[in-house]
Amino acid sequence: MTSLRTIRGYAFDLDGTIWAGPHLLPGAAELVAALRRAGLAVVFASNSSRHGSDVLARELTRLGVPAEAREVVAAFDLTADEVLARIGPVPVLAIGTDDLERSLARVGHTPVPPERWTEARAVVVGNDPLFDFGRLRAASRAVAAGAAFFAVNLDARYPVADGFDPGCGALVEAVATAARSRPIVVGKPHPRMFEAAVARLGCPPAQAAMIGDSQESDIVGGKAAGMFTIWVAPHADVPAVVQPDLAVDGLPELHRLWLQAEDPSGSASLSA
Numbered sequence: 527m528t529s530l531r532t533i534r535g536y537a538f539d540l541d542g543t544i545w546a547g548p549h550l551l552p553g554a555a556e557l558v559a560a561l562r563r564a565g566l567a568v569v570f571a572s573n574s575s576r577h578g579s580d581v582l583a584r585e586l587t588r589l590g591v592p593a594e595a596r597e598v599v600a601a602f603d604l605t606a607d608e609v610l611a612r613i614g615p616v617p618v619l620a621i622g623t624d625d626l627e628r629s630l631a632r633v634g635h636t637p638v639p640p641e642r643w644t645e646a647r648a649v650v651v652g653n654d655p656l657f658d659f660g661r662l663r664a665a666s667r668a669v670a671a672g673a674a675f676f677a678v679n680l681d682a683r684y685p686v687a688d689g690f691d692p693g694c695g696a697l698v699e700a701v702a703t704a705a706r707s708r709p710i711v712v713g714k715p716h717p718r719m720f721e722a723a724v725a726r727l728g729c730p731p732a733q734a735a736m737i738g739d740s741q742e743s744d745i746v747g748g749k750a751a752g753m754f755t756i757w758v759a760p761h762a763d764v765p766a767v768v769q770p771d772l773a774v775d776g777l778p779e780l781h782r783l784w785l786q787a788e789d790p791s792g793s794a795s796l797s798a
């Protein structure tokens with residue numbers, strides 16, 4: 527049976543696992559540093575649909591968890607790759623942040639503005655703080671006219687400091703309803719994110735752990751990918767929809783369990 531002792535690589539979700547709004551969660555920096563000191567691989571796997579891996583890596587570093595862009599698997603960037611793999615470099619109507627357009631352009635796509643939706647061969651929906659009726663009309667008409675339809679993720683909510691914003695999934699459903707079409711989804715729990723995370727960890731899925739606070743995306747997707755799943759559940763009032771391999775109330779508890787697994791004699795202690 528797999529236990530923490532056999533895990534060679536750790537993939538951490540970001541929102542609700544490593545950070546909440548603008549703050550690191552307790553124990554995040556200490557655990558990541560300890561795993562790295564022990565020579566274990568660490569990556570971050572985020573459904574973020576507002577920013578790509580470069581912005582997320584900079585934010586991690588600023589908050590005290592040093593990270594390079596290549597250590598962050600972002601649904602945002604994989605979406606641009608997915609469009610490319612399926613239909614090549616094409617004119618794309620992006621419903622999302624300026625960062626989404628930049629991410630699409632970086633791999634060769636040509637962003638088109640909503641008023642030129644007839645030119646779009648693909649529509650990509652991310653989280654768009656400026657979403658409005660005109661963008662909904664342009665995106666749904668483009669999809670109904672035959673443009674390929676991609677969603678960064680189907681998350682209902684986007685956590686922010688004082689609660690939540692409507693998530694990417696809420697905007698996707700508006701477009702899907704009007705277009706009468708379902709999107710190709712890239713973010714967790716769909717397999718692409720986990721395949722990319724395991725590939726970057728450089729170990730077999732059974733020796734890789736997925737750590738996250740969302741049962742529906744992190745645990746369901748991690749299990750399907752054959753990874754060891756660790757559910758971070760600070761509020762045990764959420765009923766379990768799927769059984770993780772391990773449930774912890776926060777990263778300090780995971781750190782403690784990891785130290786025990788590494789050193790069953792108990793001579794190690796939690797170091798900051």
Ligand SMILES: [Mg+2]
Nearest residue numbers: 539541542739
């Ligand atoms: Mg999360």
